[in-house]
């Protein structure tokens with residue numbers, strides 16, 4: 041493993057020529073930013089790349105991920121032990137434990153949240169992870185695309201009709217929106233969030249896929265948590281983040297995907313997911329020294345809480361159902377073999393071999 045390099049976010053440099061964002065169309069309108077165009081301009085070698093090859097046929101049929109996103113409800117086998125995550129918090133708050141368990145079972149039966157009740161069996165039926173396929177740049181599916189060209193050849197020849205879905209339709213479970221969205225909004229980046237309790241006695245590490253960067257000057261990131269911000273009921277990560285205002289966001293690599301996934305267990309407050317995962321906590325952060333970053337991550341971001349907001353449930357009026365935090369990145373950590381000399385580009389082949 042290469043030595044990580046601490047990088048302070050640099051002030052914005054002026055870039056006077058930005059034709060990609062202001063490309064006039066022949067009729068004087070402005071073309072929206074188009075990623076294939078952007079990549080072609082940034083990389084004049086585009087034509088030398090291998091042609092795009094669709095991995096899925098038809099393109100709207102997606103592969104099943106090797107690690108099920110719904111794995112929080114499954115049983116994980118880690119190298120050292122097997123752990124069963126507890127039931128979702130939102131349905132375990134009943135005062136009578138027996139009734140709560142019954143309600144929870146009914147709820148799960150109706151929702152069918154987990155499409156693979158025996159995930160190990162399902163996984164055994166799948167081909168092994170393909171270590172020969174690695175990250176590589178290709179051409180876009182249609183390198184000769186021009187303005188006005190519309191969808192490329194991957195689009196279905198006769199487009200099926202669309203169905204309108206009301207997220208709050210009568211009888212629709214809010215969890216169906218969750219299931220729908222995690223299958224539709226893909227691929228999603230993942231925040232592998234490290235926090236520490238205010239008294240310093242507890243550390244927490246968990247994956248969150250309601251995550252995105254939302255700015256670079258200053259570097260800003262958003263993370264969405266299910267559940268309230270209230271310290272007595274919040275997820276441990278939220279509780280720590282709101283009280284200390286400090287965290288480290290680590291980017292997950294395939295070389296520790298199982299360990300990262302294992303940390304989503306609902307460990308009792310006070311016990312650490314670091315032990316469950318076997319990952320390496322490194323206490324060398326410069327702006328949030330009390331919080332550990334993940335040694336195995338190629339890229340990590342030290343961060344401070346910028347703001348947060350709690351959301352009201354529409355399905356259960358009066359309930360707080362979500363918490364959004366905005367984190368300001370205060371230091372970047374990049375493994376030295378993954379970053380260029382100018383410290384502004386990560387090689388995805390190193391980060392995602």
Ligand SMILES: Cc1cc2nc3c(=O)[nH]c(=O)nc-3n(C[C@H](O)[C@H](O)[C@H](O)COP(=O)(O)O)c2cc1C
Nearest residue numbers: 244246247248249250265266275276277304305306
């Ligand atoms: C792949 C994956 C993605 C997840 N994404 C989210 C998310 O975006 N928001 C959320 O609240 N929980 C998410 N979870 C569940 C949390 O990781 C889980 O509730 C964890 O126990 C929270 O840890 P904590 O109590 O230590 O904060 C995800 C779990 C997995 C496995």
